[in-house]
Amino acid sequence: MQRYEQIEPMEPIIGPGQTYATITERISSIPLTDLRQTPRGWLVGFAISFSFLMLFLISILWLFARGTGIWGLNIPVAWGFAIINFVWWIGIGHAGTLISAVLLLFQQSWRNSINRFAEAMTLFAVACAGLFPILHLGRPWLFYWLIPYPNTLGMWPQFRSPLAWDVFAISTYATVSLLFWLVGLIPDFAILRDRAAGKLQRQIFGLLSLGWRSSSRHWHRYEMAYLILAALSTPLVVSVHSIVSLDFAVSQLPGWHVTIFPPYFVAGAVFSGFAMVLTLTIPIRKWYNLEDFITMKHLDNMAKVMLVTGSIVFYGYLMELFYGWYSASAFEQFMVLNRMIGPYAPFFWALIVCNGIIPQLLWFKFFRQNIPFLFVFSIIVNIGMWLERFVIVVISLHREFLPSSWDMYTPTFWDWSLYIGSFGLFFTLLFLFIRFLPMINIFEMSMLQFSENEKAHGREARRVQLAGDTPEPAEMA
C-alpha cells in the first residue's frame, strides 16, 4: 500500500502545527461535546432545518390527502418538480461517491479530509432523492409494485421501462453508499468509544464500533473491505446517473431522446455534487475552525474537478442544440428554438450562464482560490443544475408534437414547499451528522499527518505496512 507516498502536494493538505493528538482531539471533540454544551449556532441551524423538515412532512401529508393535483402538473407536463428534484438530489449525491470511492482508487489522499462529509452528503441527498419518485406517484401506496417480488398478482415489473431500472439503480446505490459510509466509520467509532466520557456514549459508540480493537488483523481486513466497497461503488457513480438519464433518453420526446444523455448526466451529477460539497464545507470549515483539515488545496482541487465536469456539461448543451439542428426533424428543430426563444427561454439562458459561462472563470487560479467567490459560485451551479433539469423536463414536455396540446406549467405553493421542505430533511440529517459523528475521518487524517511528517523530515517513506503506520488511539489520547 503505497498510496500515501505518491502524491507530492504543492500545498499542504493539513495545516501546520497539527499533531496526531490535536487532530484527534479537534475532530472527536465535536461529537463528544456534552449535550448541554451544544453550541448555540448549531441549535439555531438545527431548529431552522427541522422546521423545514416539518414543512416537508406537511406537504407530504397534504399530497397524500389530495393527490398530485396539488402541484402544477397537467397534461402535457405530467412530470414537474418531483422529477426535477429527484434528478437534482441524485446528482448531488454523486460527489460523495466520487470523492470517497473513485479518488480512493486513484490514491488521491487529499480526499481524506472531505470524504466522510461528502459520503454523508451523498446518503442524505439519496434519502431526499429516493422519496421523490415515490411521492410523485399517483398512488404512492403501491410503490412496491415496481419491485420484483413473488406475489399473488402473478405480475412482475415491466422491465423495458427505465423506471423499473431506476428502482435497482437507486436502491443499490443507497445500500452501497450506506455500507461504505458505515464501514469507514468503524475505526472512528472506536476512537470515540475510547474517548467518550459518559457511559451511554461509550455504550453506543462501543456498539457501533463492532468490537474494533485496532489490531493489525482488523486493519488489514478493514482495508480490504473498504477497497472492495470502493471498487463496488465506482461503477455506481457512472451507472446510477446513466440510468436516471435513460428515464428521459428512452422516450421518444424531442429534448429527451438524446443519445449523449448518460455521460452528460454523469458529468452533470459530479458537477452538481462538488458544488454542493463546496456550498456545505466552506461555511462548516469556518464555523468549526477546520481550515487546517480542509485547506485551500482541497478547494482548488474541487474547483478543478468542477471545471472539467462543467465543461463536459456545457459541451452536452451545445451538442443537444447541434443534434436538434442536425437531425433535420422539424420536431427536434422546434424543440431547440423553443428552448432558446420560447416562453421559458429565460430559464434556458440562465442555465447557460450558470453552468456554461461562469464555470469558465475557474481556469484562473485567482477564482479557484477565492473562497467567497467559490461559495457564491457553488450556489450558482446548484441553481444552474436545477435549471438544467427544469429545462429538460418542462420545456421539452410543454410543447411537443401536436400543437393542440401545448400548454404551460406553473408550479404551485405545494411544488415549492415540497422542494424547500426536502432541504429540511437534508439539513436536519446533516446537522445531526456533524453534531454526533466525526465529520472528518480521524484515522485517515492521522495517516495523512504521518505521511506529511515523513515528507517534512525529508525521509523516504519506507514503511508499507499499514497497521504499523497507524498510531494506536491510546497513544493519541
Added chain:
Amino acid sequence: MTMQSQEERVDLSEIRTRLAGATGQQYWRSLEEVAETKEFQEFLHREFPSGASEWDNSFSRRTFLKVMGASLALAGLTACRYQPVERIAPYVNAPEQIVPGLPLFYTSVATSRGYAQGVVVESHTGRPTFISGNPEHPASLGAVDVFTQAEILTMYDPERSRQVLNNGDKSNWDAFVADITPQLAELRRARGAGLHILTQTVTSPTLASQFRALQSAYPEAQWHQYEPVGRDNVRAGAQLAFGEYVDTLYHFDQAQVILALDSDFLFAVPGNVRYARDFSTGRRVRRDNLESNRLYVVESTPSITGAIADHRQPLRASEIERLTRVVARRLGVSGVSDTELPPGMPAEWLEALVEDLQQHRGTSVVVVGDNQPPIVHALVHAINQQLDNVGTTLSYIDPVEAHPVNQLESLQALTTALQSGQVGMLVMFGGNPVYDAPSDLNFADALARVGTSVHLSLFVDETSARSTWHIPAAHFLEAWGDARAFDGTASVIQPLIEPLYGGKSAHELVATLMGQIEVSGYDIVRNFWRSRGLGGRDFDTFWHTALSKGVIEGTTAAPKQVTLQIAEFPDTVTALPADELEILFQPDPSVWDGRFANNGWLQELPKPLTKLTWDNAALIGVATAERLRLQNGDVVELRTQGRTLRVPVWIAPGHVDEAVTVYLGYGRERAGAVGTGQGVNVYRLRTSDNLWITSGQLRRTASRYQLVSTQDHSSMEGREIVVSGTLAQFRSNPEHPPFFHGEHEHLSLYPDYPYDGPRSWGMVIDLSTCIGCNACVLACQAENNIPVVGKGQVANAREMHWLRIDRYYSGELDNPRIYFQPMACVHCEKAPCELVCPVAATIHDDEGVNNMVYNRCVGTRYCSNNCPYKVRRFNFLQYTDLESETLKLQRNPNVTVRNRGVMEKCTYCIQRISAARIEGEKANQPVLKDGDVITACQAACPTQAIIFGNLNNADSEVNRLKAEPLNYGVLEELNTRPRTTYLARVTNPNPSIEPEMPADGHHGTETIPNPAIEHEMPADGHHGTE
C-alpha cells in the same frame, strides 16, 4: 341483571336519599351501585360475572383440554348461525325481459329544443344510462347532438327540484290542487278571462289538443308562447313570401352548391343532425367518388358550418340583407332594387358564386339564418324559387309547431296583461322568462302583479323563485308524452323510469287545470292517439309499433305547394351608426339559451371554435382586437340603448370586424351549483326591438377575467397533422394525391405481432366530413363515466375528455381556414406508452387494442409524457363524484369508475367490443362484422365521419377506407403505427375564386416555426388571468 328479583331488591327511595345526601358531582354506574347492593359489591370485586372467574380445581389437564376443544368447536358452530332473519324472496318471477347484466334499449324522443330528436335509451336494470340516436327517426338517423345526449345527466342531476314550493316554502301537490281548485272554478265562471298559459314552442300533438280542450273550457283563456332562441323571423319571412306560415325543409343530400347566409344549419336549427348527415353524404370523397358538393358561407360569427365551408366570407349580419339583394338581383329575382355590394365582399367572389348557383339550377340551395330579418328570408325564398330548387333541394310543409305565433308579440301581450293586472292565474310550462325574456319587458316586475303564478320546471330557477307555486317537472325520460320532429314526424315519448323526484309532466298539469286530477300521463297520450283513429281497430299493435320503432307511421308532413306572393322587396338595410359596433346575440353552443346551464358535461364541453369552457365571452375579430388593443380575457363594457354589460372578450379568428358576438345562456342566478354564476347574463342587453342584431359601443375597462380554453395553440406549425388538399388536386392523381409527403419507413427492434386472430380493431376518421360538432366528445363522456373536473382544473389543462376535437387555423388571421381533428388514443401498434410503464399497466391485447389496466396503474404518468398525441388523461385529484347517489345511477356499469392517481384514455369502447366478442363466440361467428361493435363516438357522429371495425374482416368498411389513398396516420413518421387513421380533408373550392394551389396543399401555411411569436396567450400561459 334480571336475577335481582330473587336476590336483594333495589330500594329506589333509598337511592334517592343517598344521592340527595351526596356532595359534589356523583357518577354512578347503575342503580345497584348507588344502592350498594351485595350483588353489586361482588360484581365489582369479581370483575367478571359469576362463574366466569372461578377455577374449578377438580379439572384435570385432560378435562381442561376436552372443555377447551368443545368450546372451540362450539365457537365454530356459532359462526354458522348468522343468517339473515329477514325473509328474502328468490328471483322466481323475474321481471319480463330483464336479464341482469344485459342492457335493454327503448326508443323515445328528446325535445331539448322543442323539436323531437329520436333517441334510443340504454337501460341497465331499470336505470337509463345512455342516450344514442334512433336510426329510424328522420331527425336522428342514429345520431344525436350534444344537448340530447346530455339530457341523461340532467335527469339524474341531484339539484333538480324535488319539492312543490308555495312562495318558496315546502308544500305538496295536494296543497297545490286544493289551492287552485277554487280559483279555477272562479275562472271558469269568468269564461277563463284572466287565465293565461305560457309555454315554450309546443310540437306535442297531445299537449296541443289538451290546450285546445282547455281553451274550450275557458274560452277567454290566453295561450302564450315564448322561446328566447325563437324562430319568429323564419315564420315572418314565410308569411311575407307566401302569405302563410310554412316550414322549410332542406334536402342537402340533393344539393351540389349550397350558400349559407349567416346560417349555422349544422347546429342551430331544428333538424340540424339530419341536415349534417345529408350534407355529409355529398362530401364523401373517395378514390371511386371524385365528387363533392360545394359550400359557400357568408357569416358574421365563425360557426361549425363556416368551418367546413369551401368558401367562407365574414360579413356583418346587418349587411347580409344587402348581399342577399345583390345575389337575388343578379339571379333575376324581380322586385329587388339595385343595391351596392357590401364593403369587404370581393366582387369576383360574388361573380363566381352567382355563376355557380346559376349552373346548378335545381341542385343548389340557399339557406339563411334564423336571426336574419324576415325580408332576407323572403328574398331567399324567392331566390330558391328562381333557381328551381323547390321540390328538389328544399320543400315546404305546414308548420310543425302546434300553434305557430309570433312569440315575441305573444310574450309582449302577456307582459302587458300582467302589468295591467288582468291576469288572475298564469301557468308557465317550463321556460324561464324571468331570466330570458327581453330585458325591456321587465318580466319579473310584471310577474309580481299576477294573482297566482304556477311554474312547472325541472329546477327551482329564477322564474320558480318568483312564482306562487313551483311544481317539479318530470324529465322526458320520466313521463309519457309525444312530439314532432322538424319534418312533422310524430313520436311517442316513452318514460324509462318513475319520476326520480316526483315530478309532474305538462300533460298531467293541464289535466289538473281541467279538473282531471287522477288521469295519468300514459292515458292522456294514449287516448289522444287512439282518438286519432290511427291503426284502425288494432290500436294496441299500432301503439306497440310506434313505441318500438320510435316513430308514428304516416305522420310525416307532406310537401306543400306555395306560391310567391311578394312582388316588391322593400329595402330595410340600416347603416351601422358611426363609432358603434354591431352586437350579435347567439345561442350558446353548450348551454343554448341557458336551459342546460346546470349540466356539467355541457359546461365543460369545449365550444367548437373557441374551445372555451364554463364561460361565455364576447367574440371579436382580430382586426377589431388590434384596433382596440384588446387581448383575450380583457373585460369590456358594451353599451346599447342605455343598457350596459361588462363581459370578457375572446379573439376569434374569422370573426367579422366591427362586430361583437355575445352568447346567451350564462350568468344564471339560480341554476344550481354547476351553473349559477358562470359567465355573463347577456339577456340584460337584449331588448324586444333587437332580439338578434343591434349596435352599440364597446369600451375597454382595466379589469381582466379568466377565460378557460382547452386549446391554447391553433397553428399546425407547418407539421403534417391535418392533411388537406383540394378536390382538383385529388383528381389529378387519385392514387397518390399530391398533398401527401412521402412514405415513412417502419423499422422496429421488436418483432411485429401478427394479429392473426379473428378480430383486430381499427378506426378511420374522415376529416372531409367532420364538422366539429362535439357529439362524439359528449358520447364518449357519457359512455365511459368520464368525470367533470370544473373550471379551475380545465384552466390547468386537466380536463378528462378521452376524445377531444383539435381545431387548427391556417392562412390569414381575419378569415382563416378552420380544421377540425377528433383526437383520441390512436392505439399505436408500437405504443410508446407501453414501453415506459414500469408496472405494465398499459398493454396491448391480441386484438390490437391498447388497454389501460386501471387497477394496476400506480400513476407514474410516464406513459402520458411519452405519448406523442397527448391523449392520456390523469386523475390528478379525486375527480369522480363518489357521493351523489343519483349520479351513481347514471354510470355505465360496464366501465370502471376511476379514482385519483390513475391514468385513463380511450379504450375503443372495450366494453362494447367485449360484449360483441362474447356474442360472436356464442354464435360461433368470431369474425365480427361491421355493426357488431359501434363505438359511442361513432354512433353519435351525425356525419358518420368516424368508422370503426374489424381489420381482420376483409369486408369491413374500415378495411376499405384504410386502403383509400387519402388515408394517413398522424405522426406516422414516429413509427407508432396508429390504428386510428384519418382521411385527408378534401375541399372543393371554386377554381374561379381560388386558383389551383401548388401541389403541397395547404396544411398550415407557416413553415418556419417561431415559438417566440406563437404565444397566443399572455405570458403566464394560461388562457388569460384575473
